[in-house]
Amino acid sequence: xxxxxxxxxxxxxxxxxxxxxxxxxxxxxxxxxxxxxxxxxxxxxxxxxxxxxxxxxxxxxxxxxxxxxxxxxxxxxxxxxxxxxxxxxxxxxxxxxxxxxxxxxxxxxxxxxxxxxxxxxxxxxxxxxxxxxxxxxxxxxxxxxxxxxxxxxxxxxxxxxxxxxxxxxxxxxxxxxxxxxxxxxxxxxxxxxxxxxxxxxxxxxxxxxxxxxxxxxxxxxxxxxxxxxxxxxxxxxxxxxxxxxxxxxxxxxxxxxxxxxxxxxxxxxxxxxxxxxxxxxxxxxxxxxxxxxxxxxxxxxxxxxxxxxxxxx
Numbered sequence: 001x002x003x004x005x006x007x008x009x010x011x012x013x014x015x016x017x018x019x020x021x022x023x024x025x026x027x028x029x030x031x032x033x034x035x036x037x038x039x040x041x042x043x044x045x046x047x048x049x050x051x052x053x054x055x056x057x058x059x060x061x062x063x064x065x066x067x068x069x070x071x072x073x074x075x076x077x078x079x080x081x082x083x084x085x086x087x088x089x090x091x092x093x094x095x096x097x098x099x100x101x102x103x104x105x106x107x108x109x110x111x112x113x114x115x116x117x118x119x120x121x122x123x124x125x126x127x128x129x130x131x132x133x134x135x136x137x138x139x140x141x142x143x144x145x146x147x148x149x150x151x152x153x154x155x156x157x158x159x160x161x162x163x164x165x166x167x168x169x170x171x172x173x174x175x176x177x178x179x180x181x182x183x184x185x186x187x188x189x190x191x192x193x194x195x196x197x198x199x200x201x202x203x204x205x206x207x208x209x210x211x212x213x214x215x216x217x218x219x220x221x222x223x224x225x226x227x228x229x230x231x232x233x234x235x236x237x238x239x240x241x242x243x244x245x246x247x248x249x250x251x252x253x254x255x256x257x258x259x260x261x262x263x264x265x266x267x268x269x270x271x272x273x274x275x276x277x278x279x280x281x282x283x284x285x286x287x288x289x290x291x292x293x294x295x296x297x298x299x300x301x302x303x304x305x306x307x308x309x310x311x312x313x
Contacts, residue, residue, distance in 0.1 A: 008268055010125055013043050014052040015261040016169070016222035017242035019089065020071050021059030023304035027288020028059070032244035034282030039243045039261055040074070042279055046263060049124070050080050052131070054222040054240055055087025055169030062090055062107040063295060068114040085131045086111045086118050087169040087223065093292055094170065094196060095139035096184055101292040103135040108143050119150050126162030127266060130154060130214070134168040137203045151210060159215025163271050166211060166219045171239060174198040175252075177208070177232045190251075197224050197248075211235055218271060224248050226257040227275060238262070243278060 018036040021028045043051065053075065058067040068090065075082040088094070090111045092103035111118065119132035132151070136144045173179055174194035182195035199207070211219060218236045225242035226249055241260050249257030260277040287302055 009265055011046070011048045011263060011265045012050050012052060013046065013048045013261055013263050014054060014167070014220055014240055015039060015043065015243060016054030016240045017056040017087070017225055017244055018053075018071075019056055019059045019242075019244040020067065020074075021286075022064060022067055022070065024306075025060055025064055025067075025288070025303060026298040026300050027286070027290075027302075028304060029244070029286035029288075030284040031282035031286065032059070034284060035243045035259060035278055038278050038280050038282070040078075042276060043261065044079065046276075048080060048263070051075070051078065051082040052129070052165075052167055052220070053082055053084040054131075054167050054220060055085050056089045056222065056242075057084065057087065058089050060089060061086075061111065062088075062092055062101065065110055065114065068111065072114055083120065083122075083129065083131065084115055085167060085169060086115070086133055086135075088135060088292075091118070091133055091135055094135060094199075095141075099184070100294050103139050103141065105141055105143060108133070108136070108141070119147060121154060121157075123160050125266065126160050127271070128157075128160040128164040128214075129167070130164065131167035134170050134199065134203075134207075137206075138200060155210060155213045157214065162266060162268075163217035164215045165271070166214075166216055168207075168219070168221055170223045171198045171221045172204055172207065172219065172237060177204070177230070177237075208232065208235075220262075226252065226255045227260075227262075228252055228255045238273070241275065 019032045020036055057071040061068040092107045093099055093101050095102045121130040132147060136147045174197055181200050182191045184192055184195040186192055216235050220238045220240055222240045224239050225247035227241040228239040230237045240262055243259055246257030258277050259281060260275055262273050263276050264271055264273040
């Protein structure tokens, strides 16, 4: 990069899947909180213009509003702005009639009371940034209709001259952009997991049409906890890493499940990015189940801090 380009360069950072929790919950992994604080320090030292946070900020923000507030306060203390969208741990999982902890209006409203709107778009130094809660698509919830109206409004906006970056939480696809829908009730665990992580084909096709119409250069996703970059018709689809724990490190030959975040540099020549690994990884041990357990049956007697905090529904 020439000195002239360096003088005109600026940067932003993307982080996701921090899973910050509370010892008053039915489950807690202090190592994930430690890892976020390590990442946070590294991010501040890089002095980006702003931070993008791609969802799964919390361990159980969908039912524990104090986790949402904890993260909001922490991000609000940064020396730059943080632009946030929810993940499934804030608003619920991908929708299916019988899916446990699926996205629902109560979860969506609780997130909005703390963080505000989950869809937004702004221009910064010639680049457009847009983001939204993609779990609403295909849910049939009243909030889906409002989101689709907002998405159509974006279609009429001309992309900024320096590019257009979209951010969602779920993966646009599991392996390839033209893959068929997966079955969440399939015998194959790999197919069930792929259904959980990726959007269905009809939604994916709609979004890529929207991306093309809005001059998209980058689409950043999260949820999978494994870094990967795939070019789709000139759109750089980026599967972002997690700061909490790795997943799917054995699915893709070009995947990298190391913990960390993404540092993007913008110059007149375009947008580039690099992976920044965590400077240290915590090994503190916590308690409680993994997965997506329903509210009924959660054991709050195991909480490290008393009295146990019951879910605020």
